[in-house]
Amino acid sequence: MTITVLDTYSAMKKILQAPVTNRVDLLRSMLEPVKDMYRYFPGEVDLVAMHQQASGFPLDRDEERCLAALETLATAGAWERMQRALDDALAVQLAATPGLEVPDITVLFLLGDPADDHFIGPSLGMTGNGGMSGYIVITLWPFPENVERLEATAVHELNHNLRYSPGGVVWNPMTVTVGEHVISEGLADAFARQIYGDELGCTRIGVPHLHDEAVFAKVVSGLDVTGMENFTAWVHGDPSAERFGVAPVGLPMGAGYAAGNRLVDAYLAATGQSAAQALHADSSKIIATALGSGS
Template identity: 30%
Template sequence: MNNFEVKLVDSLSFYERCLHSQVDENSFRYEIMQPFEEMWRYLSVPLVPKTPGGYDVVMASEMLGIWTPRKEIELIKSKVTSLKDTNIFRQYNQVINESVQLFNDIGYDIPVNEFRLNILLGDSENNILMASEGYSGFGGIPGYILLIVVPNAFNRTRLKSALAHEFNHNVRFTYEPFNHGDVSVEDYLVIEGLAEVFAETLYGVEQRGPWVQEYDQEELEYTIEVMKSGREARGFDQVSAYMYGDEVAREQGYQPVGLSRNAGYTIGYHLVKDYLKNTGETIAQATLTPSRTLVEESRIFD
């Protein structure tokens, strides 16, 4: 059960070369991102721009908060060793094996033969990335995981948890595929709640990401009511406003809806915790449960 291969892109060697030689955007394109070409194709991002200066994998990476050689080398000069020292390059197999074990325990054979992992230095000038304590990830396409990190004291111990979070996305989307163009607020609450509770199950609440906020009871109840009224909204502009809160919505040009930072992640986390408490299921079982069932049996919007 669950026989697969994990392929890690050798980003560390690339970054070390960046410090000692001239490395251009084509090196980044072909050495770092070409192994993820199938993922980018699924997201309609070309490896090479169709017109000079056009949209491509380098531009898309920068939009995600990933450092590329088009940016100043000074931004990563002190970060390469720090990234290596987080130990995630030695621990990633352990994280994936521990994550898989939770699905082995319930007899789920994950329909993926190969997982590709890319651990990347983030752009410290990207305000949205830095607002989440300098790290984030992407696991929206089964078989492909990105971790984006500007190493610091907060996130250096939380990268195992971040990887488990993204791995949960990979598995969830083998069960209930993510419709990027038509995802609802309710769907997104479930997706992010599952991933963060999954990571917490493996590595403890102290390793929880900054995207789950500590609300007092009054703000929690208010936020749940806003989510309740908007949970059927669809489209990434609508979803982003609910998930990330007003500050990020304004920065990205979306219409604010009256929410604090990372409100959707916080409510999603409580939704899944309530579901597990009410049903007695494991987080792996919940990961393979329809979104509507999770919402209804959490009773968070009752």
């Protein structure tokens, strides 16, 4: 089992310095190592289109801003820090769950789009996708708070990857609930907090709502909702729902993350487990235990 953080620094620098007409092909080549993460999508996936839809750095503008941001990340040792963090976190996880089946994992770290208002605004310059076994994609703009949290961000996505890898929890699109998604975010944050502490380990979008009782109650009311098209509204909140054309449900950005942290913390306190030990815990049991304990 090997975790490989790809050298996207060199690749992105080459893309941003190339003639505009050459950039699409160069980007497609850089994205090729993660094409299999879309293996369950119907039909062939256009990697460049996916990059653009996911707030990836632009190919026809803002070159100087992006090159400067790239150097900020390089100076901060971003790629090396993420590699060390993932290797160290895997060791923590294996100590807690001996015999865990771990896939080889490829990590794609990308600059985001500085002109994407939703990415830079409500998303605070960071998105991640770690739910597809064997692949992690992190898209980031180097605000100081995001650079400080590079390790915790990577470890959060690793937790998702290991929860949904073979032998772990099965994400069945036909039956999966908002509750599973909410709990997965809470577990991933709890794992990052176990290693890096509460201040760095909490996903930033959820922090403002951690103690908001109305937000918590609203999220809890939707935990049994099924249909993955609904998850954005319940987990990420109305700003993301509106961005992606989903009906809002009256929740602020990051509401599901805040609720997930509270539910998982209540479960861990009740059971005496660490976040690492709870990697494959059933979300319905976590929810029942947490709510039964008066969270």
